[in-house]
Amino acid sequence: MTGGETRPDAGDRERLLALEAEVVRLRAALTAAGLDASVARAATADAEAAMHLARSDAATAASGHACDMAAGRIELTDAAAFNVRLQDLNDELLAREERLQAVVESATSHAIIEMDFEGRITGWSPGAEHVLGWTAAEAIGQDGAVIWTLEDRAAGEPERERQVADAVGTMAGDRWHVRCDGARFWGSGHLTLLRNGRPRGYLKILRDRTAERRAEEALRESEAARRVALEGGRMGAWRWDCRARSVRCDPMLMALWGLPSTEAAVPVEVFTALTSHEGAGVIEAVMAQEVAPGEEFDWDLEVISGPTTGHWIRLRGRADLEQPWIIHGVSFDVTDTRAAAARLRESEARHRLLIESWTQAVWETDADGVVVADSPSWRAYTGQTPEEWRGFGWLDAIHPDDRPHAERHWREAIAARGPVDAEYRLRAPNGGWRWTNVRAAPVPDAKGHVEKWVGMNIDIDARKRAEASLQESKDRYHALFSSMDEAYAVIEVLRDKTGAWGDFRFLEVNPAFVAHTSMPYPVGKTATELLGAPNPRWTQMYGQALDTGDPMRVQEAEPTLGRLFDLNIFSLDRAQNRVAVLFSDITARVKADLALRESEARFRSLVEGIPQLLWRSAEGGVWRWASSRWSDYTGQSPEAALELGWLDAVHPEDRAATRSAWAEAPARGLLSVDHRLRRAADGAWRWHQTRALPVEDGVQSEWLGSCTDIEDQMQARTVLARGQHELQELVAQRTGELMAAEATLRQSQKMEAIGQLTGGIAHDFNNMLQGVIGGLHMVRLRLAEGRTADVARYTDAACDAAGRAAGLTRRLLAFARRQKLEPRPIDTDALIRGMEDLVRRSVGPAIALKFRLHNGSLPVLCDPSELESAVLNLCINARDAMASGGS
Numbered sequence: 077m078t079g080g081e082t083r084p085d086a087g088d089r090e091r092l093l094a095l096e097a098e099v100v101r102l103r104a105a106l107t108a109a110g111l112d113a114s115v116a117r118a119a120t121a122d123a124e125a126a127m128h129l130a131r132s133d134a135a136t137a138a139s140g141h142a143c144d145m146a147a148g149r150i151e152l153t154d155a156a157a158f159n160v161r162l163q164d165l166n167d168e169l170l171a172r173e174e175r176l177q178a179v180v181e182s183a184t185s186h187a188i189i190e191m192d193f194e195g196r197i198t199g200w201s202p203g204a205e206h207v208l209g210w211t212a213a214e215a216i217g218q219d220g221a222v223i224w225t226l227e228d229r230a231a232g233e234p235e236r237e238r239q240v241a242d243a244v245g246t247m248a249g250d251r252w253h254v255r256c257d258g259a260r261f262w263g264s265g266h267l268t269l270l271r272n273g274r275p276r277g278y279l280k281i282l283r284d285r286t287a288e289r290r291a292e293e294a295l296r297e298s299e300a301a302r303r304v305a306l307e308g309g310r311m312g313a314w315r316w317d318c319r320a321r322s323v324r325c326d327p328m329l330m331a332l333w334g335l336p337s338t339e340a341a342v343p344v345e346v347f348t349a350l351t352s353h354e355g356a357g358v359i360e361a362v363m364a365q366e367v368a369p370g371e372e373f374d375w376d377l378e379v380i381s382g383p384t385t386g387h388w389i390r391l392r393g394r395a396d397l398e399q400p401w402i403i404h405g406v407s408f409d410v411t412d413t414r415a416a417a418a419r420l421r422e423s424e425a426r427h428r429l430l431i432e433s434w435t436q437a438v439w440e441t442d443a444d445g446v447v448v449a450d451s452p453s454w455r456a457y458t459g460q461t462p463e464e465w466r467g468f469g470w471l472d473a474i475h476p477d478d479r480p481h482a483e484r485h486w487r488e489a490i491a492a493r494g495p496v497d498a499e500y501r502l503r504a505p506n507g508g509w510r511w512t513n514v515r516a517a518p519v520p521d522a523k524g525h526v527e528k529w530v531g532m533n534i535d536i537d538a539r540k541r542a543e544a545s546l547q548e549s550k551d552r553y554h555a556l557f558s559s560m561d562e563a564y565a566v567i568e569v570l571r572d573k574t575g576a577w578g579d580f581r582f583l584e585v586n587p588a589f590v591a592h593t594s595m596p597y598p599v600g601k602t603a604t605e606l607l608g609a610p611n612p613r614w615t616q617m618y619g620q621a622l623d624t625g626d627p628m629r630v631q632e633a634e635p636t637l638g639r640l641f642d643l644n645i646f647s648l649d650r651a652q653n654r655v656a657v658l659f660s661d662i663t664a665r666v667k668a669d670l671a672l673r674e675s676e677a678r679f680r681s682l683v684e685g686i687p688q689l690l691w692r693s694a695e696g697g698v699w700r701w702a703s704s705r706w707s708d709y710t711g712q713s714p715e716a717a718l719e720l721g722w723l724d725a726v727h728p729e730d731r732a733a734t735r736s737a738w739a740e741a742p743a744r745g746l747l748s749v750d751h752r753l754r755r756a757a758d759g760a761w762r763w764h765q766t767r768a769l770p771v772e773d774g775v776q777s778e779w780l781g782s783c784t785d786i787e788d789q790m791q792a793r794t795v796l797a798r799g800q801h802e803l804q805e806l807v808a809q810r811t812g813e814l815m816a817a818e819a820t821l822r823q824s825q826k827m828e829a830i831g832q833l834t835g836g837i838a839h840d841f842n843n844m845l846q847g848v849i850g851g852l853h854m855v856r857l858r859l860a861e862g863r864t865a866d867v868a869r870y871t872d873a874a875c876d877a878a879g880r881a882a883g884l885t886r887r888l889l890a891f892a893r894r895q896k897l898e899p900r901p902i903d904t905d906a907l908i909r910g911m912e913d914l915v916r917r918s919v920g921p922a923i924a925l926k927f928r929l930h931n932g933s934l935p936v937l938c939d940p941s942e943l944e945s946a947v948l949n950l951c952i953n954a955r956d957a958m959a960s961g962g963s
Contacts, residue, residue: 184495184515185534187282190270195220195234198277202517207263207284209256220280223253225260241269241278250285262289288539292420295546311627316393316403318363323347329407334383351377362403371395373403376410387411392625406626423538437533439470443518443526445490457533458503475501475509482514493518493526499540502533510537562660563589569618569653570602577619579603579610583654592661593639611635621645621655631662639663688782689753691722693768697738700778711756727752727761734766745770747781762787845881848874899939905929911944915951922961923954 187207190199197220200212208215208223215222221234228234228251240247246268253263266281312329322341330337333350344363348356355377362373375391390413393405437454441447447466455465458473465473474482478500489496496516501509516531565585572578582598590597595606603610611634621628628645643659689710690703702717710717710725723731730751737749747768752761768781854870908929916925936943 184497184517185283187280189215189220189223189280189282191220191278191280193238193275193277195238195278199279204282207255207261207282208253214256223255223282225252225254228252237267238278241267242275245269253282261286288542291539291542291546295542295549296416296420311406311408313406314391314393314404316362316405317341318367318401318403321345321363332384332387332389332407332409333379334385347377350379350381352380354378367395367400367403369395369397369400371400373405376414388414423542439531441529441531443528445486445529454533457505459505459507473503475503477501489516490529496531499536510535511540512536560586560588562658563592565589565657566648567618567655567657569615569622569655571653577615577622580615580618582606592641592659593634617643617645618655618657621647622650622653625650631666640666688784689764690780690782691717693779693781694777695742695779697723697735706783709755710753725753727754737766741768741779742770747779750786753783763790848878848881899937901935901937902940902943904934904936904943905931907940907943908947911947915948918948919951919955923958924961924963926963 184203184206186201187204188199188201189197189204192198197215197218200210200215204215205211210218210222221229224234233251237247237249246266248264248266250262250264252260253265254260261284264283264285268279268281269275270277270279312332313326314329315324317323320341321344323344324341325335325338327337330342333347335342335346344359348359351359355375358375358377371394373391373393373395377389377391379385379387379389387409388411389407390410391405391407393403396402396404437451437457439447439451439454440449446468447470450462451465454460454470455462458465458470460469460473463469468483471479471483482498482500485498486496495518496514498514499511500514502512504510513534513536514531515534516529518526519528519530521527563586566583568581568583569577570579570581579602581602582600585597585599589595598606603614613632614634617628617630617632625647627647629643630645631640631642633640639661640663641659642662643657646656646658648654648656687705689706691699691706692701693699698720699718699722702712702714702722704714706712706717706722707714710722712721712725715721716724723734726734734749734751737747741747747766749766750763751766753764754760755762763786764783765786766781766783768779771778771780852870852874855867855874858864858866858870908927912925912927919925
């Protein structure tokens with residue numbers, strides 16, 4: 077070498093190797109993070125070319141030096157020129173490395189971690205700090221297992237992951253991880269073995285997928301809760317005997333398999349014939365193995381034959397602790413669940429594909445946020461030309477509804493020099509709109525000023541659609557939840573200090589729950605807070621559902637509320653001690669049932685106590701029921717009397733009339749017939765009166781009737797008909813005698829009245845005679861004196877007195893004698909006036925007479941003598957009733 081020349085030394089070669097290793101690391105990081113392959117290749121191509129040239133120059137320089145040392149004939153390359161070229165390559169490689177590093181560091185949603193072979197952290201990206209919480213200074217040097225859960229660390233999962241990566245080069249998986257503050261998150265991890273000719277450590281890419289997992293779990297829980305509410309616990313129970321190769325099933329399980337219900341044990345071969353070859357193999361494997369006590373089984377079997385073909389049945393069971401060859405379990409239809417799981421797996425596969433492709437576009441802007449550089453990935457996705465894309469033209473590719481928000485968010489981030497994390501819809505290659513998550517971060521220069529911005533767009537359309545589907549499912553579930561008549565609640569069962577089930581808290585209820593219980597809104601409150609103390613029985617049942625995992629259906633009273641409930645209890649989430657309760661208030665129904673039973677008991681007592689024979693019948697005399705008294709009386713069994721069998725107890729001569737009465741009954745609305753029934757006790761035929769009325773229920777569907785024994789009445793009727801003639805003659809005779817006695821009585825009463833009148837009438841009659849005698853005496857004197865002028869006057873006076881006496885005599889004779897009645901219209905007023913003297917004399921001077929007459933305006937049709945006799949009798953009776961006088 078000539079003086080002043082420098083040659084590449086070992087330090088230069090080490091620097092080249094270090095730069096080469098950094099290029100390899102960055103390329104692995106970009107590939108593992110899922111960055112666009114074309115971007116990764118474009119970003120690393122120049123660096124690899126520079127490294128190749130640098131190695132070639134270094135090799136040439138080293139070769140020249142060796143030749144000079146060996147032979148002294150080969151001229152070395154100018155060392156100064158080599159150093160300048162090497163420095164240029166280093167500067168260019170460092171610039172490209174810085175740009176690639178900025179791209180990686182802008183991916184804050186991904187934690188990029190480097191580790192050595194012992195699992196110690198040697199590299200920590202800004203994304204790792206964002207996702208996990210530790211700063212690079214805090215994380216570097218720690219055991220990489222710090223981000224694993226205690227359970228996984230105890231199980232040796234970090235070491236196993238490195239072992240798999242050592243064996244196959246990479247290890248991927250989803251599991252729970254731990255942040256700096258101890259909080260857990262669901263991470264999707266990818267561990268890669270770094271190589272540069274030989275292994276030199278590991279690179280781990282970790283993404284937080286907690287939100288996606290919780291959305292998926294919420295969707296599954298929502299669907300599960302909806303199925304619980306709709307299906308109401310349609311499960312079948314079974315008991316599997318591996319030794320006897322038989323199964324005892326309840327009706328629900330038989331229905332799930334499309335088999336008729338039976339209480340007998342069903343051979344295993346019945347089920348293996350109905351399921352697929354794989355399902356039959358699962359069953360036979362269990363039959364053949366040695367089952368351990370308490371061993372649990374969970375199978376899904378497809379039905380390929382019978383009415384339920386195409387359905388999937390899930391069998392969950394546990395071996396008996398004392399007889400492990402006996403397996404107890406439940407089964408339910410999981411066809412919809414498996415279909416949903418298949419759809420979910422398909423969705424997850426699509427989502428994984430999206431995650432693997434990860435970004436839609438990667439781009440850069442200047443310090444002011446103005447696009448100046450081209451982005452083929454952006455243009456390929458949005459279809460914009462370079463001219464349309466530059467400046468703020470990228471806003472035209474954003475959905476018009478999201479554009480103002482996106483522009484405002486971007487300008488605020490530029491002003492604040494802070495990271496960008498926003499969501500909006502971006503125009504897709506097919507012309508549609510897809511949701512994207514834009515992530516961007518400023519790249520500072522050596523002085524800390526923003527030199528440029530780098531960013532990327534991540535497709536989140538699947539997540540947005542899943543969220544919309546979840547919300548739609550929640551809305552459907554809420555609509556169903558709110559409209560159910562049955563009360564529904566999700567309950568968290570709580571343990572007391574001793575570890576026993578002691579209380580429970582309401583997590584969710586529907587409106588029917590409040591209506592059925594009349595409780596205040598209970599969500600978030602415990603039974604102790606609401607009722608003062610929880611019902612121990614309810615707490616026990618909820619705990620039992622969690623302990624066994626088996627559904628329960630019971631009727632339980634709540635004394636505090638004064639209600640009786642029909643409850644269906646299901647284990648919803650045993651890990652979180654949650655159960656679902658579907659129930660209804662049956663207080664009124666139970667009371668009604670009790671009242672009905674009491675009414676039926678009273679009716680039964682009435683039916684058995686009355687002498688009539690009761691029965692129920694359809695149209696045409698087709699009996700549906702006969703009372704026990706019918707069987708006791710006729711000797712027919714209740715079954716023999718049904719349909720038309722009861723006619724056997726009717727006298728043959730009366731059956732035609734009975735059938736005719738049934739034929740006429742619908743039109744008349746009444747069945748009425750008399751016929752003879754055979755009495756079983758002595759074989760006698762006795763007459764019965766049969767009556768029935770229809771029970772109306774929209775149509776005449778039933779007749780209620782009775783048969784009453786009228787044998788005694790029929791015999792009495794016969795006797796009565798036989799002696800009716802003699803009786804009529806006897807009645808006529810007795811009637812005549814009675815009428816004669818009455819006539820005699822009336823006559824005696826008249827004579828008694830005449831006797832009472834005799835005293836008063838004799839004086840009046842004597843005065844009348846004196847008038848006659850005095851008149852005749854004066855006539856005689858005047859004739860003797862020859863004074864005939866006054867004779868006529870005295871003669872008239874004598875005649876008048878004689879007439880009054882004759883009238884009184886006539887009335888007495890008419891009152892006293894028995895004469896034929898001669899009714900005719902008479903003037904009652906004139907008749908009463910004519911009786912005035914007779915009445916006055918009959919009642920005497922102590923009684924004052926007052927007459928209230930109508931001047932003949934009311935004629936009466938009667939016998940005058942009978943009316944005078946009646947009036948006189950009434951006056952005499954009135955006189956006798958007023959001993960002290962009156963009017």
